[in-house]
Amino acid sequence: MKIGILGTGMVGKTLGTKMVELGHDVMLGSRSAENAAALEWAQASRGRAGTFAEAAAHGELVFVATKGEHTAAALTLANADETLAGKVVIDVTNPLDFSKGMPPTLTISNDDSLGELLQRNHPGVRIVKALNTMWCGLMVAPRMLPESHHTFVSGNDADAKAQVVALLKSMGWRDEEVVDLGDITTARGTEMYLPLWVRLYGVKGTGAFNLKLVFAG
Numbered sequence: 001m002k003i004g005i006l007g008t009g010m011v012g013k014t015l016g017t018k019m020v021e022l023g024h025d026v027m028l029g030s031r032s033a034e035n036a037a038a039l040e041w042a043q044a045s046r047g048r049a050g051t052f053a054e055a056a057a058h059g060e061l062v063f064v065a066t067k068g069e070h071t072a073a074a075l076t077l078a079n080a081d082e083t084l085a086g087k088v089v090i091d092v093t094n095p096l097d098f099s100k101g102m103p104p105t106l107t108i109s110n111d112d113s114l115g116e117l118l119q120r121n122h123p124g125v126r127i128v129k130a131l132n133t134m135w136c137g138l139m140v141a142p143r144m145l146p147e148s149h150h151t152f153v154s155g156n157d158a159d160a161k162a163q164v165v166a167l168l169k170s171m172g173w174r175d176e177e178v179v180d181l182g183d184i185t186t187a188r189g190t191e192m193y194l195p196l197w198v199r200l201y202g203v204k205g206t207g208a209f210n211l212k213l214v215f216a217g
C-alpha cells in the first residue's frame with residue numbers, strides 16, 4: 001500500500017521504517033522537500049521524501065506525526081481538503097506545549113481535542129486518533145513488552161477504524177489489545193493522559209511502558 005507520513009521527527013521516521021519493513025511504499029512529508037532528516041531517512045530506508053502535500057497525495061493511508069501545536073497548520077500546508085479527501089488519516093499527535101519547559105501543558109483539552117480540531121477543520125478526511133498514548137518504539141514493536149497491553153482508536157468512521165485496526169495487527173498488535181473508544185471526541189481522554197505519561201517517563205526513566213486494562217472476572 002502507498003503510505004504517506006506527515007512528520008520527519010522520531011515518530012515519523014520510526015513509523016516510516018516499520019511501514020517499509022512491512023512492504024509499503026512510504027513517503028515522509030515535511031515543510032520542505034529539502035529536509036535533510038527526511039532525505040537521509042529515505043536513502044537509508046528505501047523510502048521517499050517530499051513535502052507535506054506530496055506525502056499526503058502519495059498515501060492511500062496517511063499518518064500525521066507533526067509537532068502538536070503545529071499539526072493543524074501542517075494539514076493546511078498539506079492541502080488536506082484535496083490531497084486527503086476521503087482517506088484514512090491516523091493522527092498520532094499530542095497537543096503538548098513545552099514552551100515553558102517541563103512539564104508540558106496541553107494546548108487544547110477538556111471539552112475539545114486535537115483529533116476533533118483536525119476532524120472539524122477537514123470534514124472530508126477520515127481522522128482516526130491512535131497510538132498517541134505511547135513511545136514510538138513501542139507503537140511499532142508492541143511485543144517488546146513481556147505482557148499484553150492496550151492501545152486505543154477514536155474516530156467517527158467505523159470503516160476507517162477497521163482499516164486502522166488491520167494495520168495495527170500487521171504491526172504486531174493483537175485484536176484484544178485494541179480498544180475502540182468511540183467517536184473522535186474520545187480523543188480527549190487519550191490526549192489528556194499525556195501529562196501522566198510524561199510524569200511516568202520522568203519517574204521510570206524509560207518510555208518502554210504502556211497501559212494494561214484489567215477487568216473483574
Ligand SMILES: NC(=O)c1ccc[n+]([C@@H]2O[C@H](COP(=O)([O-])OP(=O)(O)OC[C@H]3O[C@@H](n4cnc5c(N)ncnc54)[C@H](OP(=O)(O)O)[C@@H]3O)[C@@H](O)[C@H]2O)c1
Nearest residue numbers: 007008009010011030031065066067068070093094135136
Ligand atoms: N516521541 C514519541 O515517542 C511520541 C509518542 C506519541 C506521540 N508523539 C507525538 O508525535 C508527534 C511527532 O513527534 P516527534 O517527536 O516525532 O516530532 P516533533 O519534533 O514533535 O515534530 C516534528 C514535525 O513537526 C513539524 N513541524 C514543526 N514545526 C512546524 C510548523 N511550524 N509548521 C508545520 N509543521 C511543523 C516538522 O516539520 P519539518 O519536517 O518541516 O521539520 C516535523 O515534521 C508529536 O505530536 C508528539 O507529541 C510522540
